[in-house]
Amino acid sequence: MGGSKSIKSALINKKNDLIQIKSERPLFFLWKLIIGLMVLIFSIIVGYQLFTNTEFINELIQESGSMGPFVYLCILSLAIVMLFPTPILKIFTGTFFGFSLGLLINFLASMIGGIIAFFIGRFFFRDTIKRMISENKLAIELEKSLEQEGFKLSFLVRLSPLIPDxxxxxxxxxxxxSTKTFVLSNSSSIVYSLIYAYYGAILGRVVFSQKGLLEVNYTTIDWILMILGIIATLISVIIITNISKKSFEKTRFESE
Incomplete structure (x- = not known):
């Protein structure tokens, strides 16, 4: 409990320091707001152009040649920053680039996009985000619990579907x-990066097939392994979610 009080005291002191800085350096915070809005507007414009037409993405990658993986990495990273649901895009990496390269692209995009989003939120839109989640009970409880078990909870929640990645x-x-804790916990995204790349390599090309499954020839063994893989994935997600919930509830109870 003593550790909890010291953490809360440090947070209060930090908040008071920020209030003092804001009053002494108003232009600094004004520029932060302007830069943040510019990043947001640019991301919205580019994101809208990219994700309203998936055929454009396909053509862009094909025309990029050896730069295709880098182009797709940028697109996926931007999607993460823009809060676009990315599972289907991560499946497409397996479709376009195969399992190994797809896994690498998914993981790097999760790390790069996640870190950019983290810094944008922390340095430009902290107050806005707090207001946005003020009515979300789960997000509020998570924020409080992170004061006690920062790395453990952020790692487990990242692996569970409690909150979209x-x-x-x-x-x-x-x-x-801290930023270090965020980066370390974000590295757990390699688990879902692997899953998406795997299913993308097997099933993803069906999405771009004009005749769907009719053009995809799999043996009986392939289908059995695929179904078993899906079942194993669902079981793993359920187990991880239960562990996350129990850890979350335990930390919340201790903090009270």
């Missing part, structure tokens, strides 16, 4: 966790 970057940006 893209939104979690911004929720964590206003929490007490």
């Amino acid at each position: 893209e939104w979690l970057n911004y929720v964590l940006s206003i929490s007490p966790i």
Whole structure:
């Protein structure tokens, strides 16, 4: 309990320091707001152009040649920053680039996009995000619990579907966790990066197939392994979610 009081005291002192800085350096915070809005507007414009037409993405990657993986990495990173649901895009990496390269692109995009979103939230939109989640009970409880078990909870929540991964970057940006803790917990995204790349390599090309499954020939063994893989994935997600919930409830109870 003593540790909890010291953390709360440190947070209060930090908040008071920020209030003092804001009063002494109003232009600094004005420029932060302007830069943040410019990043947001640019991301919205580019994101809208990219994600309203998936055929454009396909053509862009094909025309990029050897730069295709880098182009797709940028697109996926931007999608994460823009809070676009990215599972289908991460599946497409397996479709376009195969399992190994797809896994690498998914993981790097999760790290790069996550870190950018974290910094945008922490340094430009902290107050806005706090207001946005003020009525979300789960997000508020998570923020409080992170004061006690920052790394453990952020790691487990990242692996569970309690909060969408893209939104979690911004929720964590206003929490007490350090940048180092965020980066370490974000590395757990390799688990879902692997899953998406795997299913993308097997099933993803069906999405771009004009005749769907009719053009995809799999043996009986392939289908059995695929179904078993899906079942194993669902079981793993359920187990991880239960562990996360129990850890979350335990930390919340101790903090009270």
